[in-house]
Amino acid sequence: MESLRSRGLAFVGSNRLALIVRTIAGALLPGSCIRVATAGLRNALSVRRSLLDDGAGGFPLTLAIEAIKEEALPRIEERHREKPFTGQALSGIQRIYNRHDKALAGPLFEGASKPVDPAEYLKFATREPGDPANGRKLFEGVATCVACHRAHGTGAQIGPDLSDVGTKYDRTFLIDSVLHPSKQILDGYHLTNVTLKNKSSVSGFLRSQTDVELLLVDAGGEKHSVKKTDVEKSEEINVSLMPEGLQSTLSLAEFADLIAYLESLKDKAAATSP
Numbered sequence: 001m002e003s004l005r006s007r008g009l010a011f012v013g014s015n016r017l018a019l020i021v022r023t024i025a026g027a028l029l030p031g032s033c034i035r036v037a038t039a040g041l042r043n044a045l046s047v048r049r050s051l052l053d054d055g056a057g058g059f060p061l062t063l064a065i066e067a068i069k070e071e072a073l074p075r076i077e078e079r080h081r082e083k084p085f086t087g088q089a090l091s092g093i094q095r096i097y098n099r100h101d102k103a104l105a106g107p108l109f110e111g112a113s114k115p116v117d118p119a120e121y122l123k124f125a126t127r128e129p130g131d132p133a134n135g136r137k138l139f140e141g142v143a144t145c146v147a148c149h150r151a152h153g154t155g156a157q158i159g160p161d162l163s164d165v166g167t168k169y170d171r172t173f174l175i176d177s178v179l180h181p182s183k184q185i186l187d188g189y190h191l192t193n194v195t196l197k198n199k200s201s202v203s204g205f206l207r208s209q210t211d212v213e214l215l216l217v218d219a220g221g222e223k224h225s226v227k228k229t230d231v232e233k234s235e236e237i238n239v240s241l242m243p244e245g246l247q248s249t250l251s252l253a254e255f256a257d258l259i260a261y262l263e264s265l266k267d268k269a270a271a272t273s274p
Contacts, residue, residue, distance in 0.1 A: 069096055073103055080107050084128055090253075111253025118179045124252040125175050125259045135261025138254055145258075148219070148242065151265055158205075158221050159242060160186050164267035174262045178255075181242035191241055192216060194226055195233040202226060205241070 076093065079085075085093060090108070097103035111124060139145045146155035151162045165174065177184055192206040194214065202224045204216035214226045214234070219241045247255050 069100070073097070073100070073106075077103075077106050077108060111256065112251050114248060114251050116248070118247060121179060121247045121252060121255045122175055125256040126172070128253070128256045130253070130256035130258070130260030132257070132260040132264040134254070135257035135259070135264075138250065138258045139261055142249060143246065143254075143258055156221055158217060158219065160189060162262065162265055164265060166263045166265040167267040171259060171263050174259055178259070178262075179247060181240040181244065181246075182238060185238065185240050189240070191237045191239050193235055193237055194231055196226070196230050197232045198230070206236075 084090075085108075094108060094112075097108060103109065111128065115121070139151065140154060145151075145162075148159040149155050149162045150157050151165075169177070173184070189205060191203055193201060193203045194216065195201045202216055202218070204218035204224060206214060207217050207223075208215045209228075212228055214228065214231070216224045216226065218224065250258065
């Protein structure tokens, strides 16, 4: 029994999935489960996708990993450092180790935290490539980017259109722009604050002006037409309508995913040109 467990561990880093499944399952599961686990993985292409992905291997393989998780943890963490697990593979292994103190303090859960310091997000997203598919979900969901930005037909048109932002800017610039939106403001997107003679004020992007009026668009997309005769003072402020600290709603891994999606937004002509 113990020798079979050792053989199973030895194959964790291998690409020969049939042998991996038979070895681990043979050591830990009854014969019927061996057949189910092997059949469920016979068409998989890699350990990274299948050995640790509940969707590919199913319940029997999860049981197998559960039974050897203490011994397997160092090998799994080593693989994660070499080439990070993402998506379902990472979620599956995190479910197995979600009450394991040593694993929780290690690299498998490093991206789950939400630190206060933006430098931690910078460091993590610079190192980890992220998952653009999940990044798109965040862009259109919890990160609320679509409230102001448009990407390939989805989203509002208050801030810059991001449909080809990955063509124009590199990853470092994208990370910095999300963490510090007022640091690099594109032309036409500086905030204009207009103080009226009645002491009220209006702030937004200056979209147009004539000899008689100004047209501003605020953060909610609402247009404000202001007669110049009512204006006491108008000034451009180097502050973005995009607030600081938006990354605080995301974990480190989610932030890396969002950056990966922004990086994937390419101009179609540029992406297909030789």
